[in-house]
Each structure stands twice: as structure tokens, then as C-alpha cells.
Amino acid sequence: MYGSYTGHTRRGRTGPARAAAAVGALLLLSGCFSSSDSATPKERESSRPPTQQPKAQAPFWVNPQATAARRADLLRRDGKAREAELLGKIAAQPVAEWIGVDDPEGQTRGFTQAAAKADRDALLVLYNIPHRDCGQYSRGGAADGDAYRRWLDKAAKGIGDRRATVILEPDALPHIEDGCTPQEFHEERFALLNEAVGKLKALPRTKVYLDAGNPSWVRPAGRMAAPLRRAGIAKADGFALNVSNFQTTRANKDYGRRLSALVGGKHFVIDTSRNGNGPLSGGDHEKAWCNPSGRALGVPPTTRTGDSLADAYLWVKRPGESDGACKGGPDAGQWWETYALELARNAD
DSSP: OBOTTTOBOTTTOOOOTTHHHHHHHHHHHHTSSOOOOSOOHHHHHHOOOOOOOOTTTOOBOOOTTSHHHHHHHHHHHTTOHHHHHHHHHHHTSOBOEEEOSSOHHHHHHHHHHHHHHTTOBEEEEEOOOTTBGGGSTTOBOOSSHHHHHHHHHHHHHHHTTSOEEEEEOTTHHHHHHTTOSOGGGHHHHHHHHHHHHHHHHTSTTEEEEEEOOOTTTSOSGGGGHHHHHHTTTTTSSEEEEOTTOOOOHHHHHHHHHHHHTTTTTOEEEEEOTTBTTOOOOSSOHHHHHSSOTTOBOOSOOBSOOSOSSEEEEEBOSOTTBOSSSOTTOOSTTOBOHHHHHHHHHHTO
16 A cells, blocks of 8 residues: 555555655755755755744654645745645645655665754655555565565665654555455565564664554454564554544544553554544445545644553655545555645645
8 A cells, every 4th residue: 555655555545656756855955965856946945944843742854845845835936825825734744754665775864864954753654565555556565575674674774873763564464464465475474574673673763663554444453463463563662553544533542542452552653644534434445545535634743642552643644645546536655736735625
């Protein structure tokens, strides 16, 4: 579902397709090396660093060259103040950066250096597991286990000793539990995730959350306990819920508490990027997760959740990027401004 920048979609996840552009932009900001970002010089000149929330409330870095920020500036210059204001709601928030297949070391180094320069934490998603997304919208991933290990080593090297929070492999475990991933790949996947947790936690300032689906996917919550244990949850900081989905924050917290009790009291984070109106009710399954209409931006990212087990509300899915080629949307992970404006408008 999330592809190394091909997009993450099934079950309502999407995120990566723009990695190369985003990385280039943040590398430009951090002064690491020349930008490959798709923004024109004129667009870069007009981009303004967004106003950040207080660090104690939301310690994560806001990318001032994100698509929403660039588009808001262009709309503002074109006299479309209302549309610019709506996209500004997205541009002002810290949103996860999805690490793609090409140059993972350069990407993670660029994002974490830019974040460190702003005295913030980088929020990253690693999404390159072999046999990703069961051949659906965000199919792909590393060719095999050894290729994944090499990719992961480069991503970890790029993070180094800088602060980062990593959401590890969305869908990888739920797709085992729901039967989507063939049995022949299960053992390798558990081994790769376990190794990934260990390598990332060996970094001095990196937090790691294994993806555990959402309350509407693998039920009851206890079904996710054994997969999490086999994937190394004991070494991780916790698990992530609702990535690219629309389930309510309350439903996720209830699910998270039940699951936490089964995995040693581990904490969790919740993706609130598009759950402001909750999930679409009724209809077939795809309608509920793939670009459903009437959805809204959720609670802005924060570490002040009021729940001792919920470490943060995060925007892991990038609002405005398509879940897949459904309901008139572009390919998974591609910017869809009509949908971005709807999410922001519905959050008024």
C-alpha cells in the first residue's frame, strides 16, 4: 500500500510516490547536496517556512517544500486565497516522509539533517518489504530478503545519530494475519521485520513503531498480538495504528489498549491524518478505504494525547495523495488536489 514512492493504498493507505521530489527539497534546505525536487526556482522562492506548533506539543519537522506547501503558494499568487488557505491546513502540519527504493541513505540523511537543523524530529516511513501489498495498488518492494537487508542498512546509515521516529512497514503484519500474503513468505517476513527493528533500535536516537493495522481490519485485537511478538515488538517502542485509514481516534485507542495489554504494555501511535469524519459507513470494502468521499482532516499531530499509552497522533498518510486509481483518483501516492481541498474543507 505505500510504495517506495509508488504509493500506499490497500485498506486506505497511501504515501510514497513523491519521495524523490520531497527528498530533493529537504536536501536543498539542509544544504546536503543539490536538489532533484520538481519545484521550479520560482516556486522555491515563493515557499515560506510554515509556522510550527510548539516543540513540546508537536516535536516533528514540517517540510516547507512539501507538495501542499508549494501548491498553496502558487494558488495564493494566482489570487485563489480560499484554496490556498485550505491547502495551508495541510502544509502547516508535520507529515511523514516515505523512504523510497532509490538512494535510501541519501533520503534518510536529507530528511533527518533538515529536521535536526530545525531542532525537530524526522518522521519517516520504511515501506519496501518483499511482496508488498499482495500485488495490489502499491505492489512492489525489495526483490528478496537480501535486497531488503541492503536497503535497510542504507536507510539506517542515513539516519545515523539524528532523532527520528520510524513507522515500520505498513500492512506487512496485517497482510499476514488476513491471509493476503502467501504462507510461503511468512517466515521470511517475520525475520526481516525482527532484524529491521533490531537495526533501527541500535541507532541512538531512533524510535520504531511496527504497523498493526486498524480496528476495522484484523479483529479482535488479540489476533495481532502473536504477529507483533514474532516481528520483534519487544525491542520496538510500540506499534502504529490506522495508517492511511479513516477509523476514529477513539476506536483506535480502544483497540490499541486491548492490543497493548497482550504485548507487554507497549505504547502506540495513531494516524489521524484523514479521520476527522471517521470511516465511510456502508458500501463495499474498497469504497471504505480507497478515496472515500466526505472524509476530513483529523486532529493535528501532537504528542499530547491525554492517554498514557498513546505516544502521539501523527499524520502518516499524506493528505491529498491518492489511495489508488479508484473513484476518479490518480495512481496510489500521486497528488490529487481535488481530494486534498475536500479533506481540508470538511475539517472547517
